[in-house]
Amino acid sequence: MPVNFYTVIESARRQGKTAIGYRLMDLAHQANAAYGVVLNPEKAQTISFSSADKVILLAED
Amino acid sequence: MIYTDLMDFEGDEIYTSAIPSLVGKTYGDILSAFNKNCVMGIIHADAKAILNPPMDTPILGDDRLIIIGADDDQIHLDGKAELQENLIVSFNTQQPQIEKTILLGWNWRGWRAVHELDNYVSSGSELTIVANCRELQAKIPTLQEELKNQKIHFQSGNTTDRQLLDSLHLEEYSHIIILCYCDELDPQKADAKTLITLLHLRDIEQRSGKTFSIVSEMMDIRNRNLAEVAQADDFIVSDKLISLLLTQVSENKVLNSVFY
Numbered sequence: 001m002p003v004n005f006y007t008v009i010e011s012a013r014r015q016g017k018t019a020i021g022y023r024l025m026d027l028a029h030q031a032n033a034a035y036g037v038v039l040n041p042e043k044a045q046t047i048s049f050s051s052a053d054k055v056i057l058l059a060e061d
Numbered sequence: 062m063i064y065t066d067l068m069d070f071e072g073d074e075i076y077t078s079a080i081p082s083l084v085g086k087t088y089g090d091i092l093s094a095f096n097k098n099c100v101m102g103i104i105h106a107d108a109k110a111i112l113n114p115p116m117d118t119p120i121l122g123d124d125r126l127i128i129i130g131a132d133d134d135q136i137h138l139d140g141k142a143e144l145q146e147n148l149i150v151s152f153n154t155q156q157p158q159i160e161k162t163i164l165l166g167w168n169w170r171g172w173r174a175v176h177e178l179d180n181y182v183s184s185g186s187e188l189t190i191v192a193n194c195r196e197l198q199a200k201i202p203t204l205q206e207e208l209k210n211q212k213i214h215f216q217s218g219n220t221t222d223r224q225l226l227d228s229l230h231l232e233e234y235s236h237i238i239i240l241c242y243c244d245e246l247d248p249q250k251a252d253a254k255t256l257i258t259l260l261h262l263r264d265i266e267q268r269s270g271k272t273f274s275i276v277s278e279m280m281d282i283r284n285r286n287l288a289e290v291a292q293a294d295d296f297i298v299s300d301k302l303i304s305l306l307l308t309q310v311s312e313n314k315v316l317n318s319v320f321y
């Protein structure tokens with residue numbers, strides 16, 4: 001289900017965390033795709049995450 | 062990867078900016094205020110940076126926001142929260158998990174790394190250190206005393222040796238960290254050893270059918286490209302990070318408090 005990054009940020013906010021990006025694990029070994037890391041994505045854009053993909057968060061622990 | 066990305070001047074970097082129109086709102090409110098920038102925290106008038114402050118922290122008149130963006134003149138308040146409320150699921154607060162970490166190799170930064178790790182893991186976690194380093198063995202009891210959460214197991218051995226690596230049951234660990242032997246060896250030799258270990262680990266991983274999480278240190282940025290063959294999940298090139306950090310701070314002194 002495609003989701004926009006506003007929704008990801010809101011979801012993290014409810015847990016007291018700041019979402020700053022994500023990592024697509026399919027691209028984890030591709031240097032030219034920054035190893036799947038996307039920081040500061042355009043928030044209106046929608047992304048289709050798989051269950052292996054990760055959100056990059058600032059959090060206490 | 063993430064740190065390098067934020068600190069080099071390609072792509073997006075961290076900026077600080079005072080945005081008067083957001084004064085009076087809370088930190089949680091302003092997270093969605095930008096479409097192409099991402100808020101990370103607040104710098105108060107006393108120059109103290111707080112990353113991920115409590116969501117109800119109010120923005121004061123003399124605060125600066127810590128923002129990721131393409132350039133310091135590219136910060137626009139153009140966000141509109143287009144929430145897909147139906148996609149937000151609340152999941153149960155996770156039980157603190159006991160983690161098993163293994164550290165292969167050793168150098169002087171290892172001491173600091175072990176302490177930092179200890180702050181992250183929950184009580185009862187385990188840390189196995191395997192290194193070809195005689196002096197370290199004698200220091201392990203001291204290191205153990207300084208830790209709150211982890212129990213250390215130490216094994217002396219050659220971390221490029223396949224038989225040794227096979228005997229470690231690496232599939233049981235949640236994280237594998239490779240430190241280079243840069244105290245004793247020159248950077249190229251130290252990286253060569255790290256690369257051998259990495260290649261063995263990838264082979265062991267493929268045979269076991271499990272996925273390892275590996276973070277590896279590299280002395281020379283050029284060897285990172287070589288190491289991509291070995292597919293580490295992440296690399297830390299210490300010298301490169303430090304030089305990037307210095308250039309970012311020289312561009313904007315306030316950033317110093319963000320990184321520390």
